[in-house]
Amino acid sequence: MPSSPKTIGSVAHPKTLEHTFSPSESDIVELRLDSLLNHLPAVKKLLIKLKDSQIQTLITARCTSEGGQSQLNITQRSQLLMGLSPLANFVDIEIANLHQMKEAATHVQNMGCLLIASHHDFKQTPPAQELKDIISKAVDSGAEIAKLALYHNSTSDMFRCAEIIQENSSIAISIMGMGPLAPSSRLLYAQLGSILNYGYIGNKPTAPGQWKAELLNQAIQNSPQF
Numbered sequence: 001m002p003s004s005p006k007t008i009g010s011v012a013h014p015k016t017l018e019h020t021f022s023p024s025e026s027d028i029v030e031l032r033l034d035s036l037l038n039h040l041p042a043v044k045k046l047l048i049k050l051k052d053s054q055i056q057t058l059i060t061a062r063c064t065s066e067g068g069q070s071q072l073n074i075t076q077r078s079q080l081l082m083g084l085s086p087l088a089n090f091v092d093i094e095i096a097n098l099h100q101m102k103e104a105a106t107h108v109q110n111m112g113c114l115l116i117a118s119h120h121d122f123k124q125t126p127p128a129q130e131l132k133d134i135i136s137k138a139v140d141s142g143a144e145i146a147k148l149a150l151y152h153n154s155t156s157d158m159f160r161c162a163e164i165i166q167e168n169s170s171i172a173i174s175i176m177g178m179g180p181l182a183p184s185s186r187l188l189y190a191q192l193g194s195i196l197n198y199g200y201i202g203n204k205p206t207a208p209g210q211w212k213a214e215l216l217n218q219a220i221q222n223s224p225q226f
Helices: 015-018 037-051 072-089 104-111 128-143 154-164 182-192 213-221
Strands: 005-012 028-032 056-060 090-094 114-121 147-149 172-178 196-200
Touching: 005 213, 015 037, 028 037, 037 056, 037 072, 056 072, 056 114, 072 090, 072 104, 090 104, 104 114, 114 128, 128 147, 128 154, 147 154, 147 196, 154 172, 154 182, 154 213, 172 196, 182 196, 182 213, 196 213
Parallel strands: 005 028, 005 196, 028 056, 056 090, 090 114, 114 147, 147 172
Antiparallel strands: none
16 A cells, blocks of 8 residues: 555556656556557557556546446456456546446456545535545445545635545545545645646646646655654
């Protein structure tokens, strides 16, 4: 488990698989399998290459209802994650699908991966109690990390999430904002202890308001932790 906030560089475009990855850019590289389905041999090659480097890797096959780019069913997504998990350090599965993908979740943890239980809301930031309930579901699932990506419509959304991050939890918390308030919220949450902080590698963000990973990494490293 990371002991301090880490930067994740998200990769969702095939051309980015040829990128020269560096620890100065991000601590962890996320490979969005739902966007890279036609390039899985190149994905596997990159995972093998990074396995013996200073950079850790995260894989996810996102469902369409939470931003995924391919119409994959539960079985297909499970097979993808289980097949590549021996080469990865982290695996992300949505909280909403963890019950149906329990076999995959157990398998990736048995392979030594840390399980991220995620929730994505591209329209709003739910009330505080609902956020706490989502995190409780992540705890109950046996995941090591709860990840919440939420669209912020106002600064009150940011304040609510900032308070959630600072509350005691039995699970590591990663929260990020999306939308116009995303850039400022993502740096703030890292300062408050959000364990995984997502930027993008390449030319196109994988979520609204993402920083370029290298810039986010520099900002986190140069910012005081509260």
